[in-house]
Amino acid sequence: MSKPTESELEILSLLWEMKEASVRQVHERLAEIKDTGYTTTLKTMQNMHAKGMVHRNEEQRTHVYRPITNQKETQKSLLKNLVTTAFGGSAQKLVLQALGAEKPSKEELDEIRAFLDQLENQK
Structure with a gap:
């Protein structure tokens, strides 16, 4: 898995907490903490799906996303990178x-x- 960007990590954190959510649900939670557009959230989540960070259930009209990446493993990888580089x-x-x-x-x-x-x- 590639290293998540800051925006991707914000979304992953929400998905880890929520377990699964639609783009609208994630966007509503993001909008509580930062000024961001719906299309930006949508595009970021589409990119995350393409990168293999999230699974997208397309069975219903509203796509539901859930994290593929494990929170602890992601944190461990990011921390190792931070310790090494910084x-x-x-x-x-x-x-x-x-x-x-x-x-x-x-x-x-x-x-x-x-x-x-x-x-x-x-x-």
Whole structure:
């Protein structure tokens, strides 16, 4: 699968949440967060179908799309690419930058600590 563009990733995120949806349903959700035209959403979803990112059910008049790509695998691939290109392959630099950019809540820090403890216990 090719790397999704920012617009494709926004649509994939909605489809992962919604499981399946028509172009109209996706467009209505997108319009809540950004100014975009229906035809732009339609064309992007058609391109995503051509790229193999989404399946299109054409049995009814209104085509229904669902993601083919797995959310976790896509995130893993994008993160690996980001770490390699932007952080010289250093996960440490990525994490430090991410934690420094936004002040994590106490709950988030507790989850991070628990995750780190789990990683250490696996060794």
